[in-house]
Amino acid sequence: MASRTADTVIVGGGIIGAATGYYLAKSGHKVVLLERSFPCSGATGRCIGGIRAQFTHDLSIRVMIESIRLFSELNDELGETVHWHQGGYLFLAFDEPRKQAFLEAIKVQRNYGLDVEFISSAECGQIVPGLNREGLLGGAYCPTDGQADPFHVTYGYLAGIKRLGGEVRVDTEVTGINTRDSKVVSVLTSKGDEFFCPNVLNAAGAWSDEICRMAGIEVPIAPDRHESLVTEAVERLFDPMLVDYRSDGCYFVQHIGTGHFVGCYTPVPLVPGRNMDATDEFITEMPRRMVRLVPKLGQVKVLRQWAGSYCMTPDGSPICGRTPVEGLYISSGMSGHGFMFGPALGKLMAELIACGKPSIPLDQFAPDREFGKAEAMK
Numbered sequence: 001m002a003s004r005t006a007d008t009v010i011v012g013g014g015i016i017g018a019a020t021g022y023y024l025a026k027s028g029h030k031v032v033l034l035e036r037s038f039p040c041s042g043a044t045g046r047c048i049g050g051i052r053a054q055f056t057h058d059l060s061i062r063v064m065i066e067s068i069r070l071f072s073e074l075n076d077e078l079g080e081t082v083h084w085h086q087g088g089y090l091f092l093a094f095d096e097p098r099k100q101a102f103l104e105a106i107k108v109q110r111n112y113g114l115d116v117e118f119i120s121s122a123e124c125g126q127i128v129p130g131l132n133r134e135g136l137l138g139g140a141y142c143p144t145d146g147q148a149d150p151f152h153v154t155y156g157y158l159a160g161i162k163r164l165g166g167e168v169r170v171d172t173e174v175t176g177i178n179t180r181d182s183k184v185v186s187v188l189t190s191k192g193d194e195f196f197c198p199n200v201l202n203a204a205g206a207w208s209d210e211i212c213r214m215a216g217i218e219v220p221i222a223p224d225r226h227e228s229l230v231t232e233a234v235e236r237l238f239d240p241m242l243v244d245y246r247s248d249g250c251y252f253v254q255h256i257g258t259g260h261f262v263g264c265y266t267p268v269p270l271v272p273g274r275n276m277d278a279t280d281e282f283i284t285e286m287p288r289r290m291v292r293l294v295p296k297l298g299q300v301k302v303l304r305q306w307a308g309s310y311c312m313t314p315d316g317s318p319i320c321g322r323t324p325v326e327g328l329y330i331s332s333g334m335s336g337h338g339f340m341f342g343p344a345l346g347k348l349m350a351e352l353i354a355c356g357k358p359s360i361p362l363d364q365f366a367p368d369r370e371f372g373k374a375e376a377m378k
């Protein structure tokens with residue numbers, strides 16, 4: 001068995017592992033990132049790239065304001081384009097309770113300086129030409145929200161880790177974590193290596209409960225399946241991510257640069273587990289929902305569909321911080337928001353691991369918190 005050393009071993013090559021590894025390497029840590037398949041093979045490569053600060057949980061809003069700042073500097077930071085575009089998010093309200101809920105959320109968001117407002121149905125129509133405004137009361141619109149390319153962002157961070165002297169190992173599964181006196185000692189891999197390290201970051205997404213179990217810890221993480229599709233590329237129709245929270249609603253955005261539409265809906269009821277099969281139901285239903293909102297999309301062909309996991313927690317907010325095993329950290333439970341949280345949580349978790357204290361306290365995401373009020377803008 002070959003043995004090696006690292007300051008921090010990171011389990012998982014999705015956005016969370018990649019971003020945290022980058023900021024750790026930048027702070028001088030020797031980082032080894034272990035990915036059992038290929039980077040982005042988990043949820044990150046299946047995500048549609050939406051980025052927003054419109055949340056109801058205070059910490060999520062603060063973290064996302066920081067993430068949006070980091071996204072806007074990523075081209076320079078990583079030395080390649082990540083296709084960041086501030087096209088906004090428009091949450092549509094088709095009934096009075098939803099409108100009131102958005103107005104409440106906007107009050108909280110504006111306290112943090114977010115440029116968000118409730119706009120009329122007619123204004124929604126100006127931002128999204130061709131929008132079907134039947135029954136539409138208006139929408140919560142934040143022009144500083146946006147989109148970026150999950151592959152370019154993640155691979156950019158991974159390249160940065162290597163540039164800064166770290167290692168990224170693909171096709172390398174973590175098979176065990178050795179502890180002594182409730183303290184991390186080493187990490188074992190499917191390739192027969194043992195990495196001795198004082199710190200391990202569990203960034204294994206929907207599999208992070210398995211990684212915690214290797215050290216004798218349970219975390220309340222439950223994956224469920226979400227499907228997605230991409231259409232052919234068409235001329236630019238509109239900028240924002242459109243979100244329709246009705247039980248038969250959906251959300252979709254046109255990718256900047258390519259012109260493809262990508263979108264999803266949340267199934268009712270939810271589909272628990274790590275099953276990633278794509279279904280006939282989704283490919284029939286999703287285009288119908290998109291066309292109901294923007295009828296001219298009826299002309300646009302669907303190219304393909306896929307599925308991935310949302311990694312859910314009891315309150316819909318991430319689980320980030322120290323675990324009861326000294327040196328074992330977790331950054332997981334990202335629901336449908338891990339891509340957008342990635343840069344800021346990566347930086348903050350790196351500060352926690354390297355300096356003991358993140359510049360934005362993450363206590364409200366701590367693994368041992370009371371799981372209370374659920375995030376309303378999931």
Ligand SMILES: Cc1cc2nc3c(=O)[nH]c(=O)nc-3n(C[C@H](O)[C@H](O)[C@H](O)COP(=O)(O)OP(=O)(O)OC[C@H]3O[C@@H](n4cnc5c(N)ncnc54)[C@H](O)[C@@H]3O)c2cc1C
Nearest residue numbers: 012014016036042043044047050174205308337338339340
């Ligand atoms: C259809 C869909 C649409 C989405 N849209 C958005 C969106 O618009 N915006 C947004 O912010 N988020 C979105 N999300 C959510 C987002 O994709 C996730 O929250 C995010 O990618 C989670 O990143 P992660 O790094 O935690 O997990 P992952 O990307 O799943 O990475 C975890 C990695 O760990 C690896 N791993 C697991 N076990 C081991 C092991 N034992 N050893 C080594 N490696 C291991 C896996 O192979 C995997 O690559 C979407 C998700 C889906 C499914």
